Amino acid sequence: DAGVIQSPRHEVTEMGQEVTLRCKPISGHNSLFWYRQTMMRGLELLIYFNNNVPIDDSGMPEDRFSAKMPNASFSTLKIQPSEPRDSAVYFCASSLDQGQQETIYFGEGSWLTVV
Amino acid sequence: SQQGEEDPQALSIQEGENATMNCSYKTSINNLQWYRQNSGRGLVHLILIRSNEREKHSGRLRVTLDTSKKSSSLLITASRAADTASYFCATDDRRNRDDKIIFGKGTRLHILP
Numbered sequence: 001d002a003g004v005i006q007s008p009r010h011e012v013t014e015m016g017q018e019v020t021l022r023c024k025p026i027s028g029h030n031s032l033f034w035y036r037q038t039m040m041r042g043l044e045l046l047i048y049f050n051n052n053v054p055i056d057d058s059g060m061p062e063d064r065f066s067a068k069m070p071n072a073s074f075s076t077l078k079i080q081p082s083e084p085r086d087s088a089v090y091f092c093a094s095s096l097d098q099g100q101q102e103t104i105y106f107g108e109g110s111w112l113t114v115v
Numbered sequence: 116s117q118q119g120e121e122d123p124q125a126l127s128i129q130e131g132e133n134a135t136m137n138c139s140y141k142t143s144i145n146n147l148q149w150y151r152q153n154s155g156r157g158l159v160h161l162i163l164i165r166s167n168e169r170e171k172h173s174g175r176l177r178v179t180l181d182t183s184k185k186s187s188s189l190l191i192t193a194s195r196a197a198d199t200a201s202y203f204c205a206t207d208d209r210r211n212r213d214d215k216i217i218f219g220k221g222t223r224l225h226i227l228p
Contacts, residue, residue: 004157033216042221043158043218045215056215093158102163103160103163104148104158104216106157106158106159108156108157109156109157
């Protein structure tokens with residue numbers, strides 16, 4: 001299996017621009033997670049989906065952030081408008097939901113810099 | 116929010132020595148996991164220990180879990196330079212019927228040659 005695939009790997013954008021991060025989970029996995037990692041705050045759970053349905057979005061920082069999962073093989077995290085404080089590494093991860101906590105498989109991350 | 120906290124934040128040891136990292140958490144859990152992150156990469160799962168287990172081994176890794184103290188430890192024996200990475204514990208919350216998993220801030224381990 002190719003693992004969790006994220007794109008882009010690196011993005012530099014100007015403040016105010018829209019940013020869209022993409023994720024393809026491992027085939028057959030039905031839970032998908034978006035995390036953000038910074039030096040100051042560590043690894044924060046932004047939102048997670050189960051069977052394409054958002055279950056918990058309490059970690060989404062504000063209305064500028066939105067996430068969708070239109071089907072089992074694709075998810076997006078959008079920031080509009082972006083701000084310099086959004087600069088971070090954004091990880092997508094997936095797991096096979098078997099009714100209890102299972103191993104989470106991470107992508108390599110999308111490194112976002114907002115200038 | 117319920118979260119694992121690793122201790123120490125950073126650890127430097129000589130190659131060949133054992134490295135011990137600790138994790139404390141706040142609520143009852145179903146399972147606890149340890150992950151590793153090399154610089155610039157995603158997290159990689161190392162080991163999962165269930166709440167009814169007290170100790171688990173995987174190669175040079177040994178994990179213990181003390182649910183009465185709400186703590187876990189990760190021991191890496193005979194450390195190697197390639198073990199240099201950040202190590203995270205991750206926990207769920209038994210009160211929730213979901214897969215929400217929260218990570219601690221990690222321990223940065225540096226193995227000195």
